Amino acid sequence: MNYQGIMNNIKYFKIVSLVCISVLLVQCYNEDKFGTPIFQERCFDGIQNGDETGIDCGGSECKPCSVESEFAGTYRQVDQMGRPAVNLLLNVEGRRDSLNLTVPSKMHAKFQQVFKNKIMILDTTYTTNVLGLDAEALATLFSKDVLWVAENGPTNYYNGSTIMTGRALGEDVMDANLLWIFGGPGGTKNNNDPLLIQDGVPTNDVPFLNTFPYLAPPF
Amino acid sequence: MIKSKLFARISSVGLVILAIVLMSGDHNDAPTLTGTSADIADFYAFEAPDSDNLVLIMNLQGLIPAGAPTEFAEFDEHVLMEFNIDLNNDLKEDVLIQAIKRRDSMFFFGPFPTLETGLESTINTDIMHKVKISSKDDVHISEEDGMKFFAGPRDDSFFFDRIQFDMYMAGNANGGFTDPGIDTYAGKNTLSIVVELPKSMLGTPVANVNPFAPNTPTYNMWVETKRKIQ
Incomplete structure (x- = not known):
């Protein structure tokens, strides 16, 4: 192999290496083999964004927060319930x-x-x-x-x-x-045509548990 | 490949949400909340088999179809759940238990005296417990400091012929209910959080609250969901 040939090979090797490294970097930056991001710029940007639960911490992609910052924030009522229905x-x-x-x-x-x-x-x-x-x-x-x-x-x-x-x-x-x-004062009003004092569904479809957590398992 | 998977996922989420909206209307029938992660389905408070204890249950996202993949019915990290306890019958919470999801766990805070009442809350992290969120086949219960905790999917414990009721209200069933009726909530699930704790941790309530049991000291209790605003 002459000098020119060696130089050409080195050049080729350089280009291929560069392309490989770039691909590797881009790949690393975006996601690992499971599709999970392993590096997010926003985890270091000094503000709470994405699904972060504190500044640059918590959520699915950044490091966990301290207790205080992880649960910081103000929450406003959207639903309320006391008695049923x-x-x-x-x-x-x-x-x-x-x-x-x-x-x-x-x-x-x-x-x-x-x-x-x-x-x-x-x-x-x-x-x-x-x-x-x-x-x-x-x-x-x-x-x-x-x-x-x-x-x-x-x-x-x-x-x-x-x-x-x-x-x-x-x-x-x-x-x-x-x-x-x-039902009226005697509890017998509207007991037939129209039937309004009971709906014909007296029990749950599955039995409840006698022990914690008491609710029946899911379907 | 990734895009088609994404679209498949989006469309199946859409179908499930549509199913929930059509079937549900939540037990409360509130238009803007129906089918959302903050939608309260039910609240229970009762004396435990150990009569020193009370059991508090909050169900959310009622009428989840059977077998719906858990990612379609997840606790929301931006939704705070609260059990409110009023001891002096002024209808303002004196004691609070808070719960919110972080990662694979449900964190519970309290009971503690409320520092603030009203529509907005911050989380008081002074008294903190947690339980890993259960799935159908992997159930977790934690017991800490005399309290028990659970969070995860459960059978929807409500039973009612909601469809017949809606038909009657719409003027399409003048005979009212049928006997037997059909349980609209049979075979459906909710997301639930359950706390059992000694009554002594809540403080002493006053009497003359319930006119049908005037001599019995009685708590006023209710649940709220609150969404993160800042």
Whole structure:
């Protein structure tokens, strides 16, 4: 091999090496063989961006944050719930998002009248119910949307004698709500054509567990 | 290759979301929240088999179709979940338990006295516990400081003939419900967080809260989801 040939080979080798190195760098920069980025410029840019949970830390791609920075930030209410199905049964179209964005201490002022009107729409001849509550009182109860939970004693949303001491799994809370709205003082109103005081679904489709976490396994 | 995989993934996410929106309406039926990662499906609070303890359950993202891959129903790292406990019947939280996902775990904070009430929260990291998020076949429960924690997919514990109710409300079922009815929530899943803790950790509630049990000291409890704004 003459000198020119050697030089040509070296040149060729240089070009190939350069191309190889560049490809390697680009490849490394973007992702490893599992498609997971192994280097992100934004993890070093001094601001919280991407899915970072603090400045240049947390999320899927940067190093973990310290406890303080990992959980830093302000969170604003988007949903709220106390008793079951209050929004569905007693609120009206156009006001449902608003209830979810309201704290319980301000609900009565904003929703009691709405709920009272809705009760009289659902049952135009509503007088009182099995709890002895007229429309005004029933609307007041539900417009403070918190769940009462007794400090001691058995938990029942409603079983005829124990009333609203919490809410346990497996309780037919919708039949209770329907009974209070449609059942009249004797609990027998609207019991046939229309049938409104029970929905014909008295139990969950699968049994609950007797031990923690109590909820049934997923499908 | 990558693009077609991406499109396949986007379209299947779309189908699942569409299915959830069509089927659900969440148990609360709130238009802008339905099917989102902050959508509360249910709240339970009851005395545990060990009567010194209370059990608190929050279900989110109700009506998840059976077998839906977990990436379509994940806890959201930007959504804070809160159990609120009012002790003095002013309808403002006095004690708080917070929960939020980070990586493969659910972190729980509290119970602690609230420093702030109202629509906005920051996370108080003083009392912190965690549990690895369960999947269908890999269940994790943690027990720390007398408390138990769970986070993961579970059977949707709500049962109701929602479709018949909606038909009646729309004027299309004048006879009301049928007996038996059809459980709209059968065979569906939710994402759940469960906490069991000694009542003594919550403080003492006042009486004269529940008019049907006036002598029984009673907590006011409710749950909230809050999305990160800054």
